[in-house]
Amino acid sequence: MNTPLPIASAKEVRAHVRRLARRHPRELAAALTLYGLAAVCGLVGPWLLGGLVEDAGRGAADIPRTALLICAFIVAQALLTHTAGYASARLGEQVLAELRERFVDDVLTLPLATVERAGSGDLVTRTTRDVDVLARVVRGAVPAAVTALVTILVTLGAMAVVGPLLAFPCLIAVPILWAASRWFFGRARDAFLAQSATYSQLTEGLTETVEGARTVEALRIAERRTARTDQDIAGSYAAERHTVGLLTVFLPIIDTAYVLPVAATLVIGGFFAIDGLVSLASVTAATLYVQQLLGPVDTLLYSLGDLQTGSASLARLLGVGGGSGVTGATPGGSGRSRAVRADLKGRRALEVRGVSYAYRDGRDVLRGIDLRIGCGERLAVVGPSGAGKSTLGRLLAGIHSPRTGAVTVGGVALTDLSPAELRGEVALVTQETYVFRGTVRDNLLIARPGADDAELERALRAVGAWEWAALTGLDARVGAGGAALPPDRAQQLSLARLILADPHTLVLDEATSLLDPRAARDTERSLAAVLEGRTVVAIAHRLHTAHDADRVAVMEDGRITELGPHEELVRRGGPYAALWASWHGRT
Template structure:
C-alpha cells in the first residue's frame, strides 16, 4: 500500500475536466481542426464509391474526381498536421500547470507526511509519474481525440450513405464492450500496484546507496541484495499482471474491430444482390469501415496508455489530499498578541497504542530561554518537533498566542517557530544560495554578519560565497554544515527557536562559544534548547526535565539542584562524565 493517498477515479475525471475548462479557446480550436480533418478524409471513399458505381460509363469524370480526391487528401493531411500541433500546444499548457501545482503541493507537505512516505514514494511521484503523465497528455489525449472524432464522424457518414449498412458495424459492439469492461475493471488497480511497487524499489535502492558505508561496515551487502531482489520480484509480478491484462484484451479487441469489415462485405453484397442498396453504397461503406480500423486501433492502444496515465494522475492528485489545515487568523495576529506557547494535555504516538509523550503540560513565556533535558528516549526531541509544528500532537493542544499551532498556515508558522536539529542539508548551489534560502533579499553584508555570529566566516571567506557546494561539488564538513544551518537561523530571525542538539557536531569548546554568541543574537527571542550538554541548562531561564514521556520537574537550575531530584542526578552524572580521564 502507498504511504500517500491516491485520488479516486471520480476525482481524476473532475480534475481533468477542470484543466480542460481552463483553456476553452485552445480546446475548441483543436477540436475544430480535428473535425475538419476528419471530414476531409470522408470525401475520398464517397468519390471512389461513385467511380465503382459508374465505372462503365463515367470515364470522362475520372480525372476530375481524381483531382478532387487528391485535394481532399492534401487538405486532410494539412488540417491533421495543424490539429496535432494545436493539441500538443494545449497539452504542454495543461502539463505545465499540472507540474506547477504538483511542485507547489509537494513543497507544502507536512514534514511528518514526508518522513512517513519516504523518499522512494515522493521521488517516484515527482519523476516517473510526472513523465508518464507527460506522455499521456502530450500524445495519448490528442491522438485519442483525433481517433474518437474520426470514428464518430465516419459512423455518421455510414448512416447518411446507407443506414442499413450500419448493422454490420454493430457486430463488434458486444465483443468490444465486454472485453473493454473486463479490462477497465482490473486495469486501474493493476497500474496503481505497479507504480507502488516501483516506488518501493526506488526507495530500497536509495536507502542502500545513501547508507553504503553502513552496509559495508556491517557486512549487510547480502541482506540489502536480498531486499532489492525482493522488491524487483514484486515489481516484476505487478508489471506481469498488467501485461497479462493487455495480452488478453488487445487480441480480442483486434478481432472485434476486424469483424465489421468482413460483415459489411458479406451483408452488403447480399443486400446489393437483393437490390436494397447500390454498389456505390457498399463500396463506400466498406471503405469507411476499413478506414475505421486505424482510429479504433489507436483508441484501443491509447486506452491502455490512458489507464497508465490515469493511475499516475491519481497518484499525483493524491498529494493534494495531504493538505495542512489553514487557520483563519490574519498574518501577524499571533505575533501582536505577545502570548507564548501553551502545551495542554499533549500526548503523541508514532504508532497507534504506543505513546511517546503522555499528558505533557507546559507554558513557554515570550522571550524565555527554556532548556529541556532528560535521559535518552525521554521524548525530548518529539516534544521539540511538536513545539515547532513539524507534527501535530496525537492528543491535546499546542497553542501560540491562543491559536492552535497545527492550524496556522505554514508560511506564518515558520515565521513564528523554527526548528534546528543536528541533521542538516546542504543544497547543490553556491554558498550564497544556501544562505539566501533564509532571507532571499539579504545582501552580502548580512550574510557575512550571520556567518561571523556562528564562527563560520573564516572558512567561508576562504571558500568564497560563489563556490559551488553540495552533492557533486565542494563538500562541507559536518561541523561546517551545522554552522551553515545556524547562519540560516540567524538570517531568518524567527520569533521562537527550537534547538535540538543544534551544536552537537562541534567540539564542546567551539559549541560553548557558539551557543553564547547565538544567545546574544537571539536576545529577546524565545529559545527552547534540547541538549545533553547541561551547560545549556545552566544558562537557561528555566529547565524542564522529561522522563518516560512526561515532565517530571521544572524550575531554575539552582532550584532543581537544591531539590536533589532527577535534574540533580543528571547534573552530577554529567559532571562525573566530564571529569573521567580519557582512554
C-alpha cells in the same frame, strides 16, 4: 511501517480533468474543430472512389479530376492534422505545466510528519516516475485518443449518410469490444495503481540502502538488504507482469474484433446491392470507411490503456494535495488563523496543554505534557535517550499534531496556522542538514530572498562560518555538482539560514552536534547574542547548554519530571543533579 500518501479517487480525477477542460475552452474547441475538419477531409477519398467504382462500367473519363481531388483532400487532411496536433500540443503543455506547478505547491505544503510517515520512496516515485508518466500521456496518448475519437464519430456519421443500412454491419464488433473493454478497464486502474506502489516500495528500499550504506556495512547486514531489494524487485515484476497479462488478453481480442466489421460490411452490403437496397458506390464507400475506422479504433483502445496508466499517476499526484488532511494540518490556513493572526504580535508564549503523542496506536511516547514557555525564554530540554525529547521538539515546531491536548503559540493552535504562518512563528533545526545545489549565496537566500551581502555576512559571522565562507566566496558552488561541504560547515550554513529566516521561536534539536565541543560552545554563545529576545527551546545532550538556559525541563519516559532553573534543580538532588554531576565529572 510506512503510511503511503493518499491517492485521489477516480471521481476526483475526473472532476479535476473537467476543471482543466473548462479552464481552456477556446484552445480545446480549436483543437477539436481542426481534428474534425481533418477527419472530414479523410472521408472525401472513399466517397470519390465509391463513385468511380459505380461508374466503372460506363467508363471513367473523370479519373484525372477525381485523382486530383483525392490528392488535394489528402494534403488538406495532412495540413489540418498537423495544425491540430500543434494546437493540442500547446494545450497539453499548458495543462502539464499547471499540473506540475500544483504538484510542487502540494509537496511544499505537505506536513513533515506526513512525509516522514510516508517515507521518501513514495514521494520520490511520485515526483519522478509519476510526473514522467503523466507527461508522456499528455503529450502522446491524450492527443492520439482525441484524434481517434473525433475520426470515429465523423466516420460513423458519414456512414449513416452514405447508407444507413450499411452502418449496422459494422456494429457486429460492438458487443465484443464492449465486453473486452469492460473486463479490462474494470481491472486496469487497480492494477496500475498497485504497479506504481511497488515502484515506491522499491525506490524506498534502494534509497535506505544507499543512504545508510556505512551502517549496512558496519552491521554486516548487506545480505539482508540485498534480500529486501530482491523481494521488492520480485513484487514489482509480479505487478508489472499482471498489467502486461491484462494487455495480452485484451489486445488480441480487439485485434480479432477489427476484422469482423470489414467482412460483414462487404458481404452484407453486397447482398443489399444485389437486392437494390443500396448502390455499389455506397457499399464501396462504406467498406472503405469501416476499413478506415480500424486505425482510429485501434489507436483509441491502445491509448485508453495509456490513459489508465496516466489516470493512476494523476491520482497519485493529486493525492499529495490531500495528504495534508492526514495529520489534521491545514495547508491553506483556516479562517480562524487569518482572524487571529494579529493576536500573535502581542503575545507569543508557547504552551503545551495535556499533550500525548503516539507513533503507533496504543503506544504513547509522550504522556500528559503540560508546559508554558514564556516569550523570550530560553528553555533546555534534557534527559536520557528515548525519553521523548525530540518528539516534544517536533510537536513544539508543529511538525507533529498531538494525539490529545494542544500546542499553541500566542493562544493559537499550531494546527490552525498555514505552513507559511507556522514557519514564521516556529522553526526547527536539527543535526540533519542539507546543502542545496547552487552557490553559498543561493543556499542562504532561500531563507530570505531579499537579503543583501551585509546581512549574509552577519548571519555567517554569528555561526562562526564567515572565515571559510569569505575564503571560498559567496558565489562558490556547493552541493551536487559543486564543492562538498563537510558536515560541520553544512550545519553552520543551516544555522545561518535560521538567523536569516528570523522566526520568533526556535527549536534546536542538537543543532550544533556536528561541531566539535569548543566550536559548538562558541557558536551557541554567538547564537545567544544574535537571538536575544527570541524564544529558544534547546534539546541538548551537552549540559552546558542547560546551564546557560533560563529553565531546564528534564524528561523521563515521555514525561517532564523536573522543571526549573539550573541552580535550583542542582540543589534538589534529583535526576538533573545526577546528570549534571555525571557530566561535570567527565569534563
